[in-house]
Amino acid sequence: MSTQSSLTVGIAVPLEAEHVEAIRAVDPSITVLYEPDLLPPERFPADHSGDPSFRRSADAEERYWKLVNSADVLYGFPNESPAGFARVVAENPRLRWVHAMAAGAGGAVKASGVSREDLERVIVTTSAGVHALPLAEFAVMGILNGLKRTAELAEDQRAKNWPDLRVPTRLASGSHVVVAGLGEIGVETARLARALGMTVSGTKRTADPIDGIEEVATAERLPELLARADALVNTLPGTPFTDKLIGREVFSAMRSGTILVNVGRGTVVDEDALLEALENGSVGYACLDVFAVEPLPETSPLWEHPRVLVSPHTSALSAAENRLIAERFADNLRKFQAGEPLPHRVDPVHFY
Incomplete structure (x- = not known):
């Protein structure tokens, strides 16, 4: 100093x-x-x-x-x-x-x-x-996209398809969100989620209580927290300790149709495991602003996946x-x- x-x-x-x-x-x-x-x-x-x-x-x-x-x-x-x-x-x-x-x-x-x-x-x-507020707003948008089936609506619109059977959407109110990384971005995301009637738990390096958060745990308990979650929001930075933290073990702990939003760093999510989770239904929708390699390679299957939103690392702007x-x-x-x-x-x- x-x-x-x-x-x-x-x-x-x-x-x-x-x-x-x-x-x-x-x-x-x-x-x-x-x-x-x-x-x-x-x-x-x-x-x-x-x-x-x-x-x-x-x-x-x-x-x-x-x-x-x-x-x-x-x-x-x-x-x-x-x-x-x-x-x-x-x-x-x-x-x-x-x-x-x-x-x-x-x-x-x-x-x-x-x-x-x-x-x-x-x-x-x-x-x-x-960047906490714009990132939190983007994260809530991702959750709502998943709950309200906007990917399917956009696909039907492109095809000019009016389905014979109307499919219900899920309510935000009463949904449960897990935030991986309860720093400033994560806490702001939790604040906005609670304003919509969602409940929130999440992870932090130290499991000290946070007002408005139902349960705070360390990262090794992330799979346990996901047992009743409707959505997982990642805000974690990219470090050797967070590399591919959200991988097969985490995805296998999710309920069918869980929403994934990533506004942290792309390296935190194992993208191969994510694609598997999208195919087996563990992840119902993924809203991704960050990727392990950026720009996202043209060969990545994430570009064309019908239940993935690709954002070019712009959510904080x-x-x-x-x-x-x-x-x-x-x-x-x-x-x-x-x-x-x-x-x-x-x-x-x-x-x-």
Whole structure:
């Protein structure tokens, strides 16, 4: 941490000027380095990587790296990439803190290959929580899709088929949802689910009670929790401990027709086991925003499965995202100046 009165903050990723000014307003002693001509233009709100066709001239590239290597604190990974993070850690001895745009930035930190020693010097914080509401809304949409048979309705509509027999749908009220990962996203999902009359249980690293959650358990008890569930929502990050956590054992514990929603990381779900569960009926519908390999390969059977919704890792996006992340960063910047611990720090060992 730093208690020095004057800091230099570098804006390493695309950000609107009004949000940069909000960061400057934290403290007039802070120098904020922001050169928008060095940053790729956004193609859509909160496009942190920017236009992939953007190229800097040799002079602009030199200016960009001079900027990020002059900073004590960075807003975003350089070039929004693990390689950019690794390079700035190696080249900038004054760097102390990098704030990542993603909620699950641990994977990128791990992929950078930066040593544990360097991660003690340069702490990384994530934007976890900023995306909680849009992700929770998407998760509830997925549950409702499954309960209300929207996949079958869309298929009948495409075929201009008016079935002779009307098929009933399931009520949200009285349904039971299990949330794997009761962090900020999971708790927000639970709040919205309860507003629709659903009951909720779920998993957490420590099984401490949470208001409004019927039962909190550790991950090894996930199959037990699923015995009476109508839906399973995954919000877990991708770590060695969560890799393929939702696999054959979990699917075999489900009741027939259980809904699966994944807004965590694709590696948490064993996709081969999921396809088996879809075929044997354990999973009645799957709403997937994340996949083990992204973009999802064209050869994946998930693309064309009639009871799967494929979303291209966009469920967290909202027009308000840049403002919310900048506000989170400004709050953290005040804490950093005061020498206080920063929330949502990436664990340098487990990378979550």
